[in-house]
Each structure stands twice: as C-alpha cells, then as structure tokens.
Amino acid sequence: xxxxxxxxxxxxxxxxxxxxxxxxxxxxxxxxxxxxxxxxxxxxxxxxxxxxxxxxxxxxxxxxxxxxxxxxxxxxxxxxxxxxxxxxxxxxxxxxxxxxxxxxxxxxxxxxxxxxxxxxxxxxxxxxxxxxxxxx
Amino acid sequence: xxxxxxxxxxxxxxxxxxxxxxxxxxxxxxxxxxxxxxxxxxxxxxxxxxxxxxxxxxxxxxxxxxxxxxxxxxxxxxxxxxxxxxxxxxxxxxxxxxxxxxxxxxxxxxxxxxxxxxxxxxxxxxxxxxxxxxxxxxxxxxxxxxxxxxxxxxxxxxxxxxxxxxxxxxxxxxxxxxxxxxxxxxxxxxxxxxxxxxxxxxxxxxxxxxxxxxxxxxxxxxxxxxxxxxxxxxxxxxxxxxxxxxxxxxxxxxxxxxxxxxxxxxxxxxxxxxxxxxxxxxxxxxxxxxxxxxxxxxxxxxxxxxxxxxxxxxxxxxxxxxxxxxxxxxxxxxxxxxxxxxxxxxxxxxxxxxxxxxxxxxxxxxxxxxxxxxxxxxxxxxxxxxxxxxxxxxxxxxxxxxxxxxxxxxxxxxxxxxxxxxxxxxxxxxxxxxxxxxxxxxxxxxxxxxxxxxxxxxxxxxxxxxxxxxxxxxxxxxxxxxxxxxxxxxxxxxxxxxxxxxxxxxxxxxxxxxxxxxxxxxxxxxxxx
Numbered sequence: 001x002x003x004x005x006x007x008x009x010x011x012x013x014x015x016x017x018x019x020x021x022x023x024x025x026x027x028x029x030x031x032x033x034x035x036x037x038x039x040x041x042x043x044x045x046x047x048x049x050x051x052x053x054x055x056x057x058x059x060x061x062x063x064x065x066x067x068x069x070x071x072x073x074x075x076x077x078x079x080x081x082x083x084x085x086x087x088x089x090x091x092x093x094x095x096x097x098x099x100x101x102x103x104x105x106x107x108x109x110x111x112x113x114x115x116x117x118x119x120x121x122x123x124x125x126x127x128x129x130x131x132x133x134x135x136x
Numbered sequence: 137x138x139x140x141x142x143x144x145x146x147x148x149x150x151x152x153x154x155x156x157x158x159x160x161x162x163x164x165x166x167x168x169x170x171x172x173x174x175x176x177x178x179x180x181x182x183x184x185x186x187x188x189x190x191x192x193x194x195x196x197x198x199x200x201x202x203x204x205x206x207x208x209x210x211x212x213x214x215x216x217x218x219x220x221x222x223x224x225x226x227x228x229x230x231x232x233x234x235x236x237x238x239x240x241x242x243x244x245x246x247x248x249x250x251x252x253x254x255x256x257x258x259x260x261x262x263x264x265x266x267x268x269x270x271x272x273x274x275x276x277x278x279x280x281x282x283x284x285x286x287x288x289x290x291x292x293x294x295x296x297x298x299x300x301x302x303x304x305x306x307x308x309x310x311x312x313x314x315x316x317x318x319x320x321x322x323x324x325x326x327x328x329x330x331x332x333x334x335x336x337x338x339x340x341x342x343x344x345x346x347x348x349x350x351x352x353x354x355x356x357x358x359x360x361x362x363x364x365x366x367x368x369x370x371x372x373x374x375x376x377x378x379x380x381x382x383x384x385x386x387x388x389x390x391x392x393x394x395x396x397x398x399x400x401x402x403x404x405x406x407x408x409x410x411x412x413x414x415x416x417x418x419x420x421x422x423x424x425x426x427x428x429x430x431x432x433x434x435x436x437x438x439x440x441x442x443x444x445x446x447x448x449x450x451x452x453x454x455x456x457x458x459x460x461x462x463x464x465x466x467x468x469x470x471x472x473x474x475x476x477x478x479x480x481x482x483x484x485x486x487x488x489x490x491x492x493x494x495x496x497x498x499x500x501x502x503x504x505x506x507x508x509x510x511x512x513x514x515x516x517x518x519x520x521x522x523x524x525x526x527x528x529x530x531x532x533x534x535x536x537x538x539x540x541x542x543x544x545x546x547x548x549x550x551x552x553x554x555x556x557x558x559x560x561x562x563x564x565x566x567x568x569x570x571x572x573x574x575x576x577x578x579x580x581x582x583x584x585x586x587x588x589x590x591x592x593x594x595x596x597x598x599x600x601x602x603x604x605x606x607x608x609x610x611x612x613x614x615x616x617x618x619x620x621x622x623x624x625x626x627x628x629x630x631x632x633x634x635x636x637x638x639x640x641x642x643x644x645x646x647x648x649x650x651x652x653x654x655x656x657x658x659x660x661x662x663x664x665x
Contacts, residue, residue, distance in 0.1 A: 014468075018469075021472075112467060
C-alpha cells in the first residue's frame, strides 16, 4: 500500500478536521494537503513537481465552485490525469450527471454519522492506495 | 210593199232574231254563273258554320281545361261563368250561388278595386294585377289577374280574366328575400372580415368588418392582391400556397402575420373556400378573416410565462438542493464534534451525559430526515414527471426486500398488482410510505398488512389495509397536510403522507382512508389505467 498525497478542497473547517482525524484514527499515513477554495487549490497545483495523487473535492464552495474547478482541472493537460473524487452533501441528480460528464473518479456522499464517514473514508483511501497512478 | 222594203223587213227581223238569241244565250250563261256563285256561297257558309262550331268547341275546351282559373263577369263583377280551376281556387260555384268578385277582395284592399275596374273598362285590358282575396273557406290568397273586356256591337258587355294563385310563389319569394337579407346582414355585421378574390388573387369585394380590420377602404383594395398589401413577412408565400389549394377546390384555414394600414402587426386566422359560378367553374375564392391578435398575444404571453415558470421551478429545485445542503452540513459537523467529545472523554463522562449525547445524535438524525423529506417533497413537481409503464407488482416485491418489516408483522399481497402508467421512483415513494407507516403504527402482537387492488373502468383502486392503531376520524383530512404528523416520534417527520398525496394527485388519482381507532386503517388510492 502506498501512502497518498491527498489534496482536500473544502471550505468547511470541521470537514477538514474530520478528514485528518479520520485518517489519524485509522492510522493511515497519507499526507493531507488542504485548500479552502478552488483558487487556493489552483495555486497549489501550479507547482507541477508537487502534484497530489488524488483530489477530494467539495462541490458547494464560495468563489469558484466545485464544478467550475473541475472544468478547469480537466482542461489542463497535466492536471486532468489526477483522479478527482467528489465529496459532497449534494445528491442532486444534475450535479452527479454533470460531474461524471466532465470526468470524475468517484462521487461520495457525506453521511450524517461521523462513524459512517470514517468508514467511507477508509474504503476510499484504501482503494486509491492500491491503484497505479500517473506520477510524472 | 216593194221587194226592197220586204228585204229590209226581212233583214231586220233576222237581226232581231239573232240579237234575241244572243241575249238569251247571255242570260243563260249569267244564270249558270249565278247558280255557281250561289253554290259556292252555300259551301263557304257551311264551312264557316263548321269552323265556327269547331272553334267554339275548341274555345270551350280551352275554357274547361285551362290550368288557370278563368272567369267571365258582367260589368258589375257578378260571375257569369267560371271554369273548374276557378271553382277550385275560390271555393265558390257560380252554378249554385251568386258570386260577386268584388265581395271576395279583402277589406284592406277593397279601395284598390274600383280604380282598376275602371281601368279595365276604359282601356279594355288589365294585366299583372295583384290582389288578396278570401276564398269560401276564409283562406286568404294572393291572386294575379290578367283580364280583358268583351264587346258586343262595339259596346262593353262583360269581362273575362285569368286568375292565378300566387300565394305560395309569393311566400317563397318573400322567404328568399328575407333569407338574402338575413345573410346580407350577417355578412355586413359580423365581426369577420370577408374578402372575395378572383382566380388571380385580385380583390373583388370586402365587407365593412374587413375594412375596419385592415384599416383600408374597399376602393383602396379593389383589384389589388391581398398578399402584396397585407403580408408582414415578405418572403412568406403562404397566401400563394393556400390560394392554389383553393383553386384545386380545397377549403382551408391558416394563420397569418399581417400588417394593417397603420403598419401594425396583426394576426389573422383565415378560412377560405373556393367560389363557383352557376356552371360549377371556380371563379376565385372567398376568405373569412378573424383577427386573433389578442389571442395570439395571450398565447405568446402564456409561452413566456411557461418558460418563466419552468425556469423558476428549476431555480426552486436548485435552491432546495442548496438549502438542504447548507442545512445538512452543520448537522454533520455537530455529529462529528459529539463523536470526538465522546471519544476524547471516554472514561470521564457519566451515564447521564452519555445519554444526552445520544439524544443529541437522535435529534440530528431526525433533523436530517426532515430536510431530506422536504427536499423530496419539493422535488415532486408536476412538470418533470416521466410517464412510463410501471409494474407495481415488481415494485412491491422489490420494496419488500429492502424495507425493514419486523417478524411479527405479516405483509400479504392479495392480488397480482397491475402495470400502470406513471413515474416509477415516485410511485415507489407512495408504496414505501404507506407500507412503512403501516409497519410503524402497528401495535398488535400479530401485525397484518394486506395490499390489494380492484380494477375499474378507467382506473385501478389500490388498498393498503393494516390492523394497527387506527386514526381518529377528525384527523382523516389533516394527515395529508404537510407537517401534520400525529405521532411525534423519531422516524416520523409529518411529510410522508403529504408526499404520497402529492404524488397520487400528480398521477390524476385520489387518495382517502377508512379507519377505526384501535382496529386499523385502510388507505385507498386510485391510479389511471
């Protein structure tokens, strides 16, 4: 199992806390990088030698929202290869369709119960840590 | 007496003899001639007599057999003779009663009789005289009379006339005139513009309404082509196409965008039909024009409103999703924070605190369910229903596999459920809500839920019967209203039944219930076939 560089794009502070607490309680050594919005994330992604392995993306964000961010990502020749998983509360059918159309690697609904969340995160990270990824 | 004298006497005698003979001969010839003439005269007299009697009998025949009534009167109007037709017409018979024609004329017209009678005597004839008479049966008839005077030795002695009953003819004519007047009035006064064109599309006639509709006077339009004058879209050859259809004898009706004299855009509904002459040739066409601008504007307005509504529905839908997201996020955060508090203070919290934490969690769950239900409810909008055949039997079978039904409750489907036309997801919500309600509110040791269907002419009537706690009649209407949960419990948000009703109504169905508190409830709803 490889350790992953995970870019979490999330504006809610507690959501950020949830992911880091979940990974640490699961004893996973993945490295979590945080961005509070799309703009910040794009800035981080400018450094092409430090690209994340996967991106966890919230849809409802101020300024550039998740879908807009996704479009920018997929239009970039390099960034488009980073698997991007949507992590959101919205089960809006239209969002789901739109995201898959643009190109995503997964769509995970945030559950109400924290323990359900931990279990989903465990599976998600477990899956991607056994995947071969494009690194150069 | 001398010889000479004797000779002279002899010669004289001979001359006398000869001349007497000649005279006798002449007399004889004359007498024969006279006889001949006499003979001839006699023959011609005979001929004349036959001719006379022949003519007379011919006249008699004409008199008897003429289809028109024929009457001979004296100078005072007394009938001397009348034929059968006259008897039939007037009802009187001159043989059995005295008739005076003057007496038959209706009171209102009696003053007209004397002058015309006088005219007859003075001029010898009268033609086309019309008068109303009363027959023996008191029937009022309009008659037409042609009459002439009969003279004897140059003196007027009587009059003869042909009387024709034109009552019916007159009635038909009046009816025809009235009819013509009626249609004339309709055409003149109707709110429909009428235009008559010839085979070259040139305007022959327009009515007043059309003048008002178009703003043009008739004389401004005569001889012009309607397409050239009115058509708003110059490249539109609709008028041409439709007129060609009419030339083929087809009637038609179409809408057209036109420009009136003021340059305003109007919409006309034009119905046209070919116009024929007496021989059946198409001579052009007649078009009836109705100004439907207001209607058209309403239609456009409606379209706009619909678009707006669709958009605002969409926005509302988006809005509901965003709101539900924004409302759910804090709940998730609270749940995470509680978990951490519990985790971080594992051995420091007493039972009461743990119990309170657990209550907070339950409240959060209920809150989240509520938000989901509201989102669901608002998503059931009428316009995005996808109708497809739905096998309700399969739907129930699938549902019963995933729904939690406790062991002590038995769910029975009494009949094979039909396939109906509807939205599968929404119908599933209906069935799911009704089953879970029946499960939730069952207090019996052996719970029973019976699902059944009855087929009617136009719809299926489904029933969900349970032996649960029942519902007090005073709440039967209330339970279908949103947020009217009767039982405040963890898993009841008060939206379920209102959602069910909304969906059933969306499918043009009805929902109602029968219930006895303590014994159970049956929900009925209908779905169109």
